[in-house]
Amino acid sequence: MSSDATAQFNIHDAKTNLSRIIDRVEHGEEIIISRAGTPVAKVIPLTRKVHRSGRGSLRGKLVVAEDWDSPEVNESVARDFGLAQ
Template identity: 80%
Template sequence: MSSDAASQFNIHDAKTNLSRIIDRVEHGEEIIISRAGTPVAKVVPLTRRVTRTGRGSLAGTLVATEDWDSDEVNDLIADDFHPAL
């Protein structure tokens, strides 16, 4: 069996083997799903644009000034969104 044939599943087999297909895709394979022998979909690995380490991942790298929530700062920010005419 060639690698092309191994990476193509009909819809019924894809439903039956979804966990196996996802495992193969997680390891870099691309899988074609076919209906009546005609390819209709491709399952490909998802490449993340940004790797997040979780909540708090910026802890210690951001500094907030004492007046970060003052009326003056809030008014300046509001002016950026609703400038005076």
């Protein structure tokens, strides 16, 4: 546990400084929002589930069937989603 105290904002200050609070949270900080001095919410960073380096990051990792874009496969997918005519 960190020895630093968690930053705390009252609701009015949180509304006024929302962009700054979000920036701090994006950098790993947790922020407490209080109403009349009583903590009511905690703003915490979300952890990304997928870390991709950018376009092409899955190159060589996916195997695609030769007929993946054939009219038959497209019709089958459309039926699966209730879009077939």
